[in-house]
Amino acid sequence: MKISRWQGVINHYAEYLPVTDKTPVISLCEGNTPLIRVKNFVDAIGGDFELYLKYEGLNPTCSFKDRGMTMAVSKAKERGAEVVICASTGNTSASAAAYAARAKMKCVVLLPNGKIALGKMAQSLMYGATTIAIEGNFDEALRIVRELGETGKVEVVNSINPVRIEGQKTASFEICDQLDRAPDFHFLPVGNAGNITAYWRGYQEYFKSKKIDRLPRMFGFQAAGAAPIVDGAPVANPNTVATAIRIGNPASWTGATNALKESNGHIGKVTDDEILAAYTLIARTEGIFVEPASAAPLAGLIRAVKQGWIPRGSVVTAIMTGHGLKDPDCAIQTSGFAPVVVPAEKAAVMKVIGI
Ligand code: AN7
Numbered sequence: 001m002k003i004s005r006w007q008g009v010i011n012h013y014a015e016y017l018p019v020t021d022k023t024p025v026i027s028l029c030e031g032n033t034p035l036i037r038v039k040n041f042v043d044a045i046g047g048d049f050e051l052y053l054k055y056e057g058l059n060p061t062c063s064f065k066d067r068g069m070t071m072a073v074s075k076a077k078e079r080g081a082e083v084v085i086c087a088s089t090g091n092t093s094a095s096a097a098a099y100a101a102r103a104k105m106k107c108v109v110l111l112p113n114g115k116i117a118l119g120k121m122a123q124s125l126m127y128g129a130t131t132i133a134i135e136g137n138f139d140e141a142l143r144i145v146r147e148l149g150e151t152g153k154v155e156v157v158n159s160i161n162p163v164r165i166e167g168q169k170t171a172s173f174e175i176c177d178q179l180d181r182a183p184d185f186h187f188l189p190v191g192n193a194g195n196i197t198a199y200w201r202g203y204q205e206y207f208k209s210k211k212i213d214r215l216p217r218m219f220g221f222q223a224a225g226a227a228p229i230v231d232g233a234p235v236a237n238p239n240t241v242a243t244a245i246r247i248g249n250p251a252s253w254t255g256a257t258n259a260l261k262e263s264n265g266h267i268g269k270v271t272d273d274e275i276l277a278a279y280t281l282i283a284r285t286e287g288i289f290v291e292p293a294s295a296a297p298l299a300g301l302i303r304a305v306k307q308g309w310i311p312r313g314s315v316v317t318a319i320m321t322g323h324g325l326k327d328p329d330c331a332i333q334t335s336g337f338a339p340v341v342v343p344a345e346k347a348a349v350m351k352v353i354g355i
Helices: 009-016 039-044 065-078 091-102 118-126 138-150 162-168 170-179 194-208 253-262 272-286 292-307 328-335 346-353
Strands: 035-037 050-055 083-087 106-112 130-134 185-189 217-223 266-270 315-320
Touching (some): 009 065, 039 050, 083 091, 083 138, 091 118, 106 118, 106 138, 162 170, 170 194, 170 315, 185 194, 217 292, 253 266, 266 272, 266 292, 292 315
Parallel strands (some): 083 106, 185 315, 217 266
């Protein structure tokens, strides 16, 4: 029987990934996410170019992390590991917990206490991971995870594990396959800097394979309170409403700087107010609900348009890394609205509508 259903990124892009016939593929059919053209948003910000959002929030655990995690957990399984571990600002842990459950492996996640969005916490608990909230930030959690990895008793599935980056690069392949070309500009949020490293690698590999005939410029954005790469030094106490990118000392720093240099790219920082404004605007103009970290590149794009950096007619992609429902607290607070409570009567409802 010919199977035509989508079976995940390893199955689809095996020739570009370090897998063999012996690799047990642990997949939740991640990838194949929509690339949505958003004209209303571009009009609202005064641009004159084509903008496409890669909606990674539609992955199985609602973030881009699933692309790297299918690889990391499959390779861990292949090696016979029994326990996977990660530090996380929430999405890596949700993804690790899900793929470990499917692989019948134990999962341990270290999270910064009190700084994890509600949906992400619910995921790790539901998938059955041993969930440890440390009294410290992500960078401190990652330090502990690195030390535990050195004992050889656990398999680290943070992006310091190189196969994570391999899996994540498949999103670049999909963008090129969906557009039938490479974009001129690629906007994305930067936290631990694994994803900017991964996307750049994906574009380079597709270029070498002659699937595309140009390379995009990589434009990364950090939150102003957590902008070590922009500021050129680690940040001891990072802070931002975009908790996913509340990271002061990115593991893939060099990968990011290489991508920026080689692509003639740009790294900038955007304030929490700018992030929340973009977060609201994309929801209200396009019906696309993303988590605050994913709005950072949109805030960056608004700045880039004001600076006149995006030539007319350019093809621009931006990565919407995580779904808006991950962080319902932030959404409810930011929306500026509360439900209007009325008696269960038609007249009362009409009064609210103004008809
Ligand atoms: C929605 O989950 O680091 O620059 O531990 O969840 O590759 O780190 C999450 C990062 C962007 C930044 N958008 O990507 C974690 C974690 C969302 C994220 C990023 C993250 P990287």
